[in-house]
Amino acid sequence: MTNNIIEVHNLSKNYQVTNRSNGTLGAIKSLFKPDKRVIRAVKSLEFSISAGESVGFIGQNGAGKTTTIKMLTGTLFPSSGYSVVNGFDPIERKKEFKKSIAVVMGNRSQLFPDLTPRDYLQLLKSIYEIDGKVFESTVARIAKLLKIENKLDVQTRKLSLGERMKVEFLAGVVIQPKILFLDEPTIGLDVIAKRDIRKFIVQLNREEGITIFLTSHDMEDISTICNRLIIVNKGSIIWDGETDKLLNKFGRDKYISFTKSEFFEISKINQKVVDQDQATITIKVPKNEVDKTLSYLNKEQEGSNFKIHNLKLDDVIFELFSKGY
Known part of the structure; x- marks a missing residue:
């Protein structure tokens, strides 16, 4: 006898939407000959929860x-x-x-x-x-x-x-x-x-x-x-x-965030860039390369206000999405 309180089997949900053209002629065309497409909001989900x-x-x-x-x-x-x-x-x-x-x-x-x-x-x-x-x-x-x-x-x-x-x-x-x-x-x-x-x-x-x-x-x-x-x-x-x-799967790395300097050049960053805007940047670095990377960034005058932090859940999720899972 199963102890599952939720069971989901091949669950899918599609929505049909109509693409509408601009202007009066577009509206009339959509009325008599609608251009419809299907959006798959949920695709064949399969899981169970105890x-x-x-x-x-x-x-x-x-x-x-x-x-x-x-x-x-x-x-x-x-x-x-x-x-x-x-x-x-x-x-x-x-x-x-x-x-x-x-x-x-x-x-x-x-x-x-x-x-x-x-x-x-x-x-x-x-x-x-x-x-x-x-x-x-x-x-x-x-x-x-x-x-x-x-x-x-x-x-x-x-x-x-x-x-x-x-x-x-x-x-x-x-x-x-x-x-x-x-x-x-x-x-x-x-x-x-x-x-x-x-x-x-x-x-x-x-x-x-x-x-x-x-x-x-x-x-x-x-x-x-x-x-x-x-x-x-x-x-x-x-x-x-x-x-x-x-x-634990993604726990072998640390993240270094810092403020970009006026001499900053993205080409000098030899670690993976996780996130950046005009002022700041965050890179992912293997744990055993943190000191080496900080020394290099300082030497190259790439930035200031360096902050090191451990893996966070939102970092992990970003990694999963970026790898195209």
């Missing part, structure tokens, strides 16, 4: 992350393939399925501005038929963890962005889901709010056993919360494995 895992599903903009979440939660129908989420086919959108999942999106609120958080939570209690004692206990416990006990009776529109996001998490968890889908949950938040939410998600996963499926462009979210990464590029998976293994 109950209790904390998985980061990441990639560049347009990689198909949000589309995949929408298919796994029954919001979108796949063009081909299928998925099984907590034993259900999301397409059928059964009541039991909807009770078993929660979705929190950082750029889309489910709250009602004119209601207080407590009013909205009471609404969820009725919709999801939650036992009264269990409901009150869960609200009190999670509100305390999120440090919003004194915000539950404040009109939602009067809360800060960070406070509203914490209420979103409370609303997601109060229904006691088996799986928590998170799409950019810390976007726009300040450092303190991000820290609190990351700590809460990690604790939720470890103590409650809730499966976490997270998409984010914030690498601190990913590295703090996720033990496993599924990286997608142009709708296809290019990496699926433990976060630590990915870091």
Whole structure:
């Protein structure tokens, strides 16, 4: 018997779009003889997630992350393939399925501005038929963890962005889901709010056993919360494995960043350039060549303000994309 709480088999999603020409004649032509093309947002995804895992599903903009979440939660129908989420086919959108999942999106609120958080939570209690004692206990416990006990009776529109996001998490968890889908949950938040939410998600996963499926462009979210990464590029998976293994795979190098001097010449850089703009540049250097490289750059007067840092997750992902995986 499988312990997989999410199974994805050959899952694909295509969108048909119409190319429209400029001007009146172009509009008329598009009306009677539309020029259509197909965009493959997700291409034959294949993966499984065990109950209790904390998985980061990441990639560049347009990689198909949000589309995949929408298919796994029954919001979108796949063009081909299928998925099984907590034993259900999301397409059928059964009541039991909807009770078993929660979705929190950082750029889309489910709250009602004119209601207080407590009013909205009471609404969820009725919709999801939650036992009264269990409901009150869960609200009190999670509100305390999120440090919003004194915000539950404040009109939602009067809360800060960070406070509203914490209420979103409370609303997601109060229904006691088996799986928590998170799409950019810390976007726009300040450092303190991000820290609190990351700590809460990690604790939720470890103590409650809730499966976490997270998409984010914030690498601190990913590295703090996720033990496993599924990286997608142009709708296809290019990496699926433990976060630590990915870091170790690319952990033989260091990165040197510095400010370019007036004598800077790119032709003198004999190491791989990772990133640069008009003022600064970052190069990748094998660990055993760092001192030699710094000495050379100083001698050639290539720059100043040299900074050496270890591999970071966003550096790794950049490497994967640049190699065309």
